[in-house]
Structure formats: structure tokens, C-alpha cells
Amino acid sequence: MARLSRNIRNQWIYLFVVVIIVIFGDAKKSKISDETKIRDDFDENLYRSFYTSDNRKISIYNNFTQPFSIYLFRRYLSSLGQWEMTLNNYNNGSDYKEESPDHILWKTFLDPQFMEKSKIGQKLIRAVKHFKAINKKSTDTPSRDDDVSAIFYLTGKWKKNDYGDIVFYDDNNEIVSAVHPLAFRMVMFDSSIEHLYKPPAIDRYDPLKTIHIKLTKSSEKLRNGIEYYKKKFEHRRNIRNTKLNDIASVSANRVIDVEKYITRRYVSENGKKIYVLDNLFTPEELEGLRKLVKYKEYFYTYIHDDGSDGVSWMAIFSVQDFANSNLWKIHQQVVNHVGSRDIYFPYDVSSNMIRNNVNRRLHSDYLSITDQWTMVTYLNPNWIAQKGEETAYFESADDDNNYITEMQERRRMMKISNQENQENQENQEDQGQEENHEELSKEYMKAIQEEKRGSVNKFY
Template sequence: MRYHKSVSLVAIVLVFALWQDSVVGKKYDHQKKKSHSKEKPHTKYSAAGNFDFDAHLTKTFRTLSDEKISVYDDFLRPSDIYLLRLYVVSLGQWEHTLKDPNDGIKAETVDKDHITWKTRINFAKLEKTSVGQRLLAGVNHFLNASESKYHFYEAAFKLVRRGDIPLISTDASPEEKDITMVIQLVSKWKKNDYGDILFYDQDEEVAAAIHPRLARCIIFDASIPYIHKPPSIDYKFGQMFLTIKLTKSEEKVKEFHDQWKLKYSKRNAARNADFVTAHKSKEAPKLDISKYQTKKVETPDGKKIFVFDGLFKNEELEELRQSIKNARFYYDDSVDSGTDNVQWIAGFNIDSYTKSYFWQIQKQVAAYVSGKDQWYPYDVACNMIRSADHTQIHTDCADVADEWTFLLYLNPGWKSSYGGETAYTTNNSDISEFVTEVRPRYGRVVIFQGTIPHSARPPAHDFKGIRYSFAVKMANTEHQARVNRFMEDFRLYKGLIDGTLQSAKEAIRMRGRTRYEKSLINRLTTDEMEPELEQAQGNEEEEEGPPPGYKGERGPEGEGEEGYEGQEGEGEGMEQDREEMDPTRIYTHAYEFEENEGASKYVMKEFDTIVSNIKSADGKGEKLREPLKNFVDRLASMHVKTSDKIIRNL
């Protein structure tokens, strides 16, 4: 059982969700295409050069002002969709676009479409890939031109969830003559899931309504008003798509590329900077914590919950609140009964946090409530919850663990009518009673033992912003905290090598092979894909010649096997003795390590090395700081390299 759904665990869950899709459905429904030209069968998954656009054109619409909308089905190969989803789900650099995340009434966004979550990528790199070239060729077909001189000037993955409120918008004026493309990355989509795209005439009547479908591409004149409708309230997952904007203006391309580079560099600089208030950590006063206590509650089995008000000044809270905008965001829409089911989390580095003013105050609070002063953080994050989310009762640690959780509410002007309480229950079953509920107040602190079942309730439906609760989980020693942190980071590390890297390597090597592409359709739309995949790989020799897009040479970094640039590590599996590698044999309340047979030698060697460091540390957490820091640095480096390689190999 997983006891924590921390930042790292979110990433690994997402990686393996691509291997066993959470949206259960039947095999991909190849409906007969309606075309303005003669229908043609298309069983080959071809490269851009010989793609039959006429055969894939499903519908064409015209607005009253003669602007054009065209719909193409099976526009990209399943391997292309797989790689795009692999990138955005496990590696994408998400950002939220609310101007003021705490404005729950207007909830205005920076962008006109009012879509809250986006991942903007390097459109110049994407344009040079085989996928980019097919997209450009699609624009030429849309314009009925052999060469259109259009270029990408923006590319963004977007996510729309139930309860979101997108707005009607246009991407350009009629005079600019820009083009927009939307590529659907949804899984099996049912008729009652909603999520349609509506296009409007100038009189605000509907000109076209288009249903979501995997690998569907919609190309249209960018001056047409349109809106992405959110999924139905019964649909618990996100609707994901890639939007690409194109122009003939070289000045516009340069302007947007410069803006993207500047924004990217600023965000990375903010993420790599010290945690806010680090400059004043030495100024933290010795507080009489009892003066700030406003509530104390005990559960029937004697576990404690404390509430404090006024520990932090407004300017300190504002610094923390603003820093969340530049945090690294993690998204997980999987449904897991053992976790909190929070879909959006902003993560922070624990070593950076321990240098902050906030940690200096938190240590005093933890010592006051527990009577111990050796507490150390192992998970520092901010839960971000919206009104349509569905959170769950959970615990933060194993029943035998001695751990506390520190919560800090960060929404100014929160009204009681907004809801969003933190609920505590007597047990984690359907037959339980409430111990208490704590309402959010700006700057309020709640600290409680991590074994108490609890849940952050979503805000009321009339609050359209984000409910923020800054959460820090603490172990009773620095040594145990670093063991906990390592176990979570190792899950991510193992996922990047055995999940993302190996999946990307396989897709790049096998792309274009008919049997493999057919197996990916099943993988993308059902959870019954293993037999199909094995059959496709077993019949690989039936395919003649190298697959389209296979490079057939070593990458420029001189690493890895042929066909995949700079692949790190080895793909061969190795067996390990569970008693030797399982840290729960060493620390009774460390997380359960779920061994995968596909674990690479590189990963297991890394694991063995750090477990040796843990054994030799003699319970002294400071001895683990440097080796675990180096480990996390390699994680970050691999994250960047992997995402870049996937984009380059599309």
C-alpha cells in the first residue's frame, strides 16, 4: 500500500498510467470516414511525405463570412500520439494562467481562452520534427496550396477539466490570416462525456460542433471565435489537446520565440532560487507558541490536532503565495482509493525549504505540540484544489510512523461560505465519524499527527479560483526524513528509466511498423494491451526495412543504442534479492518498495549504492545530504534530457 501521494509519487503514477490507461474502453473505433473526396482505405501508418490527406479529411465547415474549418481523423500515427502524451503527462512543465489565483469571483486568466493549465513548448524545435512537417503539410492541404510559407509561432498543451470555465476567444484578426490547429490527445471518449469544440459565426450562432476523438486534428482560420467545452461532471479526468498557432509573419515568429525563451528562463531561475524568506531565516524570533494556539482537538485514540492563528505576517504569506506561481506543478487525474486524490500539486526542494524563515517557525510549532525537537521535513508541497475536484479521506503515513503534517492556508479573504474545510475522521472507513473540521483562514496553521484520517474539501461551486494549502510532512529525525525522501525520489527515478525512457525508446524504434502502431491504438484506449503488444513485437521480423523516423545511428552524445539519441542506462532487466534491496527491512516504517522485474541495472546499482550510504550513516541525517543531493540533481538532469529527446524524435 502506498501511504503517501507526494510529488515524486505523482510523477511515477503518471508514467505507468500510460502503460495501463485509466480510461477503460473497448478497442479503438475506426468509424468510416466521410470525405469530400473519394474514400480510400488507409491501413499504413505513413510518414508525412506520403500521407493521404484527402482520405483522412472527415468534414469541412464554412462560417457565414466564408472562414474555413476542416477536420482530419487519424491525422498522426498512434506512436506520435503516444510520445506526445508521454511527454506532457510525465515531463511537461505545467503552468497555471490565473492572474490572481486567489480571486475566486472573477478568476481572470492571462490568456483570452480562460484555460487554466498549459504547457508551452519550444515550437521552433517541434516544427522541425517529422510530426511538425506533417502538421505543416496539413496546413498546405487545408489551404489547397503546394507551399503556404506558414510557420509555428506558438505550441501549447492544454488541459480542460470538469468545472472549468473556458471562454469564447479568437487567436488572430481576419487581417492577419493566421491558422490554428488543435490535435486531440484524449483516450476513449464517449458520447456523454461532452468536451466538444464549438465554432461561432459573427452573429454568435454555432457554425460547427466537433466531438473529441483520439488523433483528430482540427485546422481552422484563426479569426473564427471558438471555445473548448469542459467534460461532463461525471468525467473525472482531464481533456488534453495540443494547440498550434501558425503565421506567415517572420516578425511574429521571432517575437513569440523571444517571449517563450524569456519566460522559460525566468521560470527556471525562480525554481532554482532559494526558498522565499531564506534571507531572513536567521531573524526568526523565539515565539511563545501557546499565545497563537486557538484550538486543540484529540481523536478517540488520543491523537492530536492543533490550530494556530497569526504566526506569520501578511507580507511573509504574500511572498510564499507568489512563489507558488513559479513552482514545479505535478498533475495526476488517476483515481486511487489510498491517496488524497488531489490532482494538482506544486513541489519544493526540502533542503531549500530548511533555509527559510517558515521552517524556523514551523520547527518551534512542531516542538511545542510534540515535546520533541528533532523534526525534519521530507515532503514540501502546496495542494491546489478547485470546486469540481473530488478529494478523498486518507492518512499521510503508515500507522506505525511517528510523523506530523503542517498545513498553512494561503487564500486571502476566504469566506466561510466558500467551504474548503479540512475534515478529520475517527477512522479511514465508510463507518466513521468526524472528529472536527477546520475552516481555512489566511495564514492559519493546522498541525496534526500524520496517522489521522483527513481530507481537504473542495471549495464551493461559486468559488472559481484555487484553494491553496501549503503542506509539509515531517519525520522524527533528519535521517528518517531523508530515507523517506529518497524512497519517493527513487520511485520517480525508476519510473523515468523503466517507464518514460524505455517507453520512448520503444516507440521511436518501432514507430511506423504496422503491427506496433495497431497495438498502440489499443494501449492508448484500453487497459488490455499486453497481448497485442507482445504479438506486435513477436512479429517484428515480418516488417521490411527500417521504420519511418528511425535514425539508425548513435546520438550526438555518444551514448545508448542505435536509433535513440543519447539513451542513458541499460534496458536489460536484472533480478535482485528482495531482502537485500527492500529498505523496509532496515526501517520498519519506510515506504513499501514495489519491485518491478523490468528495473534496469543502472537503477538497481544506484539503489544499492544509496542503501549502503543509509546503512553507514549510523542514523545521522547530515551524512546523507550530499549523496542524496547528487541523486536528485541527476534526476533533474535526466528529466530535462528525456523531455528534450522525446520532442527531437517526434
């Protein structure tokens, strides 16, 4: 096929990638010159087709693209994907946004021009003609509309016990077919067919990744989709460029009596300390901090080294922005009170989203020879003991080990420690680590000193 047929001319691509996460976007029809010679063998790629009772079709294509294309696409999504959580309220696991009727937790919205230019996007549009041309059973029922959806797998090796099937349903809720994940497989179907992503097995180390694309001949849907993407992208960019003091305001120049907020103390056998502080932040300040969960830019990783905490979803803060914030001033007063030095510097600040199926690990945040502290603020409201997900602290990282304590999460609580810990929180936000860092620049140290005297300077 050297050019697109007219029956798919104004097609709109709605891209979203599922990993238990999902990716989402849209694109216009790709334009292919008459001189471009494209070699597609969809007849050979077609594995099988299924039909609903009213003759709507589901077709499975194997070996749809080359391994190198999959590798590049996955790298692109890992490095440039703007992942966001699709819950309206992260403390309510069933309250999904309108844009996520499939209840897929993580999505990222892509530039439509990217999909238009990608080889996968171009080939998927060409595949629609083949899909439409496959002989169908005769029926007296008119088509509901002409929209088509495609699901393309970005998985590597996938075993049958990894699960993750996509199940298609007829109008009477009977199963029409189930499609198992397979590398380089693409499934194309009538968009009106109900379908459900089944989650991968709990012990599957790598989540399920797919591109889910919706195509239509409606130019109105195309315009609406592109406009929706532009508005959403602009909104999130503006929010992410907002200073920490503006998006999560904490009272400026508040001097606190740290000792008054300390409710528990623990000491390990080797003298490492853990402090628990309650009600350090006001309810209004905590509500502001919770906005960070909604607007921060998250990154996903399933590859963890031996010293990792095992957290898959993390949003990194600008250290400069954090160091200039009122939030840091509160942290600074706490660490100066419990620590042995007058000056500490923040060097690693993050927001962690932790679900109950995440494989957290026993880990230490630092070398034991340094004077360093980790500070965590819990933001979940109304946490109860029945939900579990305590944080456990151990004497060491060895297998033959003893507990120092376990801690139940509560909103308004901060913990500060310099001890091995196992993070087990459900949907917590981690507000970073503080360290005495002897090698920081003299300019940075001078700025800290001036700030302590009341003159706020920007760092770096």
C-alpha cells in the first residue's frame, strides 16, 4: 500500500499505554508519499478473528513490528512520559477520574505529532484498511459507528502464569474472546466492544505495557482530542513550573518548639535514633502538601539495585526550590534540634506513591558513618490500623535481625530517623532526606548561613 485509502482518511489516534500504568494521546493521519514503498504483510500477521453476536469484530495480529521499534518506544515512554495518577482522591482507591473509565491507575498524555510521525502509528493506521477488508459474516444489524481501537503490546517475554489477559465481552456479558499478552502482538477491534484489562500476576516483576489507540473518521473528535491534549499539557506544565511555596504553602517564618511535637523516641542497639512528631503541620498546610501528589512529575522503574527501597513510582523535587521553601525551614528546625550539627543540607527530596502490591525492600538511606537523617511526612487522612502498611525499623539489614519498632501511619505525623527501615506505606508521600554534606560548595554554605540570619538567597 503506497497511500492511505479514503475510508481512513481523517482518522484520529488516541494513544494510551497501559502498564498498570497507562499512556494516552492522539494523532492525525500520517501522510505517505506516492514514492514511499511500504511492505506490509497483514495477511501473514493475522492470527485469528472473533465476532460478537451482532458481528462486531476482534482481530489478532502477531509479529506486527520489529523488536528494535519496541525498544525505542519503551525508552521514549520511560524517559519522556508525563505519568500521572488517575484517581480523584488518592486515599480512595475506587474514585477514578472521568478520563479513566477503565480504572487504570497511571497514564501519560503524549504529543499527537509524536504518534503521527512514529512508524508504529503509521503502520497501525494502514492496518485499519486490512481490518476493514476482512470478510465478515452477513448481518441485518447496521454498524453502531465506524470507530476502531487497537491494542499493541510492548512486553518482553511473557509467560502464561503472568496473566494480564484482555477479555472482550458481548452485550449479554458473555465472553467473546480473551487475548494473552505476547511480544509484538497487536489486537484490533470495533471500539464499541466492551473489554477489560486483567492485571498481571502479583509476582510478575515487570508490569504489563500496551499502547491502546482509538481511531475514528470524525474530524470533530480529532479536533476535540487535540484541543483536550493541548489544554491538559499546558495546565500541567504551568503547575509544575509553580514554586513549592505557591502550590503547597507553609506558614512563613514560623518558629516551632520542636520538643513539644515529639511524641515518641526510639534508640537502636548501636545508638541510632528515631523520633516521631505529631501535628507539626496544620490541617490547611497538609491539604496544600497533598497537592504535590496530584501535580508532581512521576517516574516509573521496576529495576532496583540491592540497596533500593523498591518503590516504583517517585516524583523528584528541585532541591533548589525545596531549599528556598518554607517547608524546608520547618524541616531544618527539626533536624537541627535532634541532630548533632548546626547546619544540614537537603540533597534528595521526593514524593513517593506506594500501593499495597509494591515489593518494598529493607534498605538504608545512607552510609552509617555519616551524620545524616531521613525525614518522612505522611499525608493520608484518616488512616486506620485495619489498613496495615506499617513502617518497620530494624537493627540491621541482615536476615537474622530484630525489630526496633513498627510505626502506624497517621496524617500530620513526621518521622525523622538515621536507622535501617522497611517502607510498607500505602499511598504515602515521602518528603525527603537531609544530610550534612562536607563537599557542598562554599557558595551554597554561605547562602545557608545568610538564610539562617534572615536573608533568603537562591541556591546555585
